[in-house]
Amino acid sequence: QDLAVDVITIFPNYLAPLRESLLGKALERGQVRLGVHDLRAWTTDVHRTVDDTPYGGGPGMVMLPEPWGRALDAVAPAERAQPRLIIPTPTGRPFTQAVAAQLAAEPWLLFACGRYEGIDARVAEYAGGRMVVDEISLGDYVLCGGEVAVLAIVEAVARLIPGVLGNALSASEDSFTAAVDGLLEAPAYTKPALWRGLAVPEVLLSGHHARIRQWRRERSLDRTRKRRPDLLDS
Numbered sequence: 001q002d003l004a005v006d007v008i009t010i011f012p013n014y015l016a017p018l019r020e021s022l023l024g025k026a027l028e029r030g031q032v033r034l035g036v037h038d039l040r041a042w043t044t045d046v047h048r049t050v051d052d053t054p055y056g057g058g059p060g061m062v063m064l065p066e067p068w069g070r071a072l073d074a075v076a077p078a079e080r081a082q083p084r085l086i087i088p089t090p091t092g093r094p095f096t097q098a099v100a101a102q103l104a105a106e107p108w109l110l111f112a113c114g115r116y117e118g119i120d121a122r123v124a125e126y127a128g129g130r131m132v133v134d135e136i137s138l139g140d141y142v143l144c145g146g147e148v149a150v151l152a153i154v155e156a157v158a159r160l161i162p163g164v165l166g167n168a169l170s171a172s173e174d175s176f177t178a179a180v181d182g183l184l185e186a187p188a189y190t191k192p193a194l195w196r197g198l199a200v201p202e203v204l205l206s207g208h209h210a211r212i213r214q215w216r217r218e219r220s221l222d223r224t225r226k227r228r229p230d231l232l233d234s
C-alpha cells in the first residue's frame with residue numbers, strides 16, 4: 001500500500017466518487033486504502049448533534065469539538081504512527097501541484113471535512129499536539145463544506161503515485177509541472193483532421209517534431225500570457 005486515506009465527514013456518501021474509475025482500480029489493487037467515516041458515529045446524544053451556536057455571536061453554527069476528538073482518537077489512535085491531518089478551509093494555505101506532490105509523499109492522509117461555519121478551532125489546535133495539521137484552501141471561493149475539496153485533493157495526490165494513473169507520462173506533462181516550465185499546456189487535437197468545418201493546425205500533421213515542439217511552446221506562451229500572466233513572473 002502506497003497511500004492510506006481516511007476522511008471524517010457528516011456526508012460520507014459525498015466521497016463515493018473516490019471509489020470510481022482509476023482510483024477504484026488502485027483501491028482494488030490495494031495500492032490505496034480509503035476509509036470514510038461518519039462523524040455522527042462519535043456523537044452521544046439521541047439527535048446525534050454535531051454543531052452548536054458560536055461563542056461571541058455571529059451567524060450560523062460551529063461544529064462541536066467533542067465528536068471530532070472522539071473521531072480522531074478512533075481513526076488515529078495516539079499510540080499509532082500519526083497521519084497528516086488535512087483540513088480543507090478557505091483560510092488555509094493555497095493548494096498547488098507542488099503541495100499535491102508534497103502530500104503524495106505521505107503514507108497516511110486524514111481529511112477532516114468541515115460543514116456549517118467550520119470546526120471549533122480547538123480541534124486543529126489539539127490535533128497539532130500529536131499530528132501534523134495542514135489547513136488547505138483550493139482557492140478563493142466559498143463551498144458549503146470540505147467534501148468537494150477532499151475529492152479534488154485526493155485525485156490530485158493519488159494520480160501522482162506511480163502506477164495509480166494509467167499512463168504515467170501524462171502526469172509528467174501536465175500544466176504546472178516543470179516539464180513545460182510552469183506554463184499552461186498547448187491545445188490538444190485528435191481525429192478527425194476536419195470536424196464541422198474546423199481543421200487541426202497543419203503543423204501537427206506535418207511529422208516535423210522540432211516544429212511541433214516549437215508550435216506547442218508558442219501556444220503555451222500565448223495562452224499563459226492571456227490567462228495566467230502571474231505564472232510568467234516566477
Ligand SMILES: COC(=O)c1cc2cc(CO)sc2[nH]1
Pocket residue numbers: 088089090113114115116117118136137138139140141142143144145146147149
Ligand atoms: C464549512 O466549510 C468548509 O469546511 C469549507 C471548506 C472549504 C474549502 C474551500 C475552497 O478553498 S471553501 C470551503 N468551505
